[in-house]
Amino acid sequence: MLNWTLALPEIVLGVSGLFILLGGVIPKKESFFPVSMAVIGALILAAVLVLGQGEGTAFLGQYVADNFSRFAKVLILLGAALGLLLALDFNEKAGLGRFEYPVLMLFATLGMMVMVSANDLMSLYIGLELLSLSLYVIAAFDRDNPRSAEAGLKYFVLGALASGLLLYGASLVYGFAGTTNFDRLADALSGDDVGTGVVVGLVFVLAGLAFKVSAVPFHMWTPDVYEGAPTPVTAFFATAPKVAAIALLMHVLIGPFGDLSAQWMQVIWVCSAGSMILGAFAAIGQRNIKRLMAYSSIGHVGYALMGLAVANDTGYRGVLVYMAIYVVMNLGTFAVLIAMRRRGRALEQVEDLAGLGKTDPAMALWMAVFMFSMAGIPPLAGFFGKLYVFLAAVQGGFWTLAVIGIVTSVIASYYYLRIVKVMYFDAAPDGALDARPASLTVVMASTGLLTLLFFLFPAALIGAAQVAVASLAG
């Protein structure tokens, strides 16, 4: 039967989004702050509902709730709520304090939840489109800034292309397998003689999804969009949607296409190695810190995909742990980037951090923690993220991939450590940064503590990831 109560978190989030939209439109004066608070409240409510959600399928098999989707959804909701917190002060100062921003973020989050709960190619596409459409708009949210408009347009055009690829692949899969439902696809594709058509369709679906996670060779949009979009938007792009897209990729590959793993492992292998290499080398020359973070995120996706390329439970668990740690580190880093503001002007260059160690020791300390963690230096959280995927790769016999990963993370640590060097050893050219708002301090300190103290309680996250993977593969 329909069993619609299973989808309560999504339904509640969607309906509260409609009411919040109404509440934002009616008042005459601008209502950015209260609407943002209401959206954060709705996200927290949805997270509580997700934690209490049962398991099973709903809507005639179009929707599935299990431990895997729960893990991904909690991570997505956390990322979205903190991402909105990052935008509060920045948007007011940049003149972007319009109530549509939090509402669009809410609908983007809803799209992500639908994506990770998709059990049908159609609900996958609808969720992805709801997410993408909201992201296109908020990328161009600073509409009077040509760079932001360019970012939005570029993302829109390339995103439409990726959606086209995905749909084409989905239509091939449907044509050759006769169903779009994941469970029935898994049955249809379990035999030995799977037609070439399905494999071609799978490759197109993979290409569409690789675009969304910005894996090489579908990464070209990332640096420009990350640089052009307002910084809180970039922070949002780099966190929650990445988790959602990686989770969706895992769900699609392991669920319906699980028996074709010999086919997709090669594709993921190439994407992973390419992303790690590009992420390590292309970021070296970047002066703009948002561009640098774009290449860094491409590299991180490469490491996460390494766990997927291994195609066993250890690898999948490594991916989930990696993405959770990645989200936390990235949110913290972007909190620092958003706080970079001197005499009211937002700054984006690496040199603008010079002398931060003296002028704002607390922020410099958190930034150093995030940078060391991203470089993968023990005992910070980033080290454990890398450790689990590398372990999985080595155990699975993927020596080449593991060696590429280790070499590229050594190379990548150059540009992370350069930021630490600029903060502590370069003289401040221009005086201190402006005082940062409390909301950024909260995000910085909470994510910083999580990154710093992760080694004390790794079991909680790893256990949750283990349970999630068990429900996916079982």
Add this chain to the structure above:
Amino acid sequence: MIAAAAFYLFAAVLIAAAVMVVTSRNPVHSVLFLILAFFNAAALFLLAGAEFLAMILVIVYVGAVAVLFLFVVMMLDVDFAKLREGFQRYAPVGGVVGAILLLELLLVFGTWQFASDAAGFRLNPAPAGVDNTRALGRILYTDFVWLFQLSGLILLVAMIGAIVLTLRGKTSTKRQDIAKQVARSGSVNLRQPALGAGLGAIGIERPPVEPPPGEKPRQVEHAGHGHDHGHGGHH
């Protein structure tokens, strides 16, 4: 028999109307023929037993789309004579392209083979006792209600996006402010003229004469001058 006759009648009118849409010189006539074509297509749907599609065709295409076309044709000053200018020049190329397409279509239809059970799928009737409106409703609002509602949300997001990226305050729109209109004074004088006296006796009333245009700019200039002085004083 009657059904067959009706089919041929509607089909013939449909084709004739479609030809007229393309060939008629006056764009407004084209749109009117388009509406005729839509009505006949709706009638064909009715004959095929798809009453819901027929009604949707009338409501959506005639009611909204065709009226929008008509509106656009009348509002926009499109010079159709100019659009047709290159007709003679491009006709051979267009003809060749059309001929190739026709040839290909003939090839496709010549070699087309239906799967043996395709007819069964194609004429898949709604379950007995369920009319097709109800069957469609079941699919949209029960089987696929999740996707249907989410598609609605996608459209809502598209709408929000269009508004948020283009709407600029209210500075450019002029609104009627009735209170301001009523409170306005000086432009209208009420008086009681003597009975029988025409315009010749009282003359035409005009609003108080504004100061000659030369006066105002000088004042502004003066103010600007003073401001300059003040500014200089700060330095």
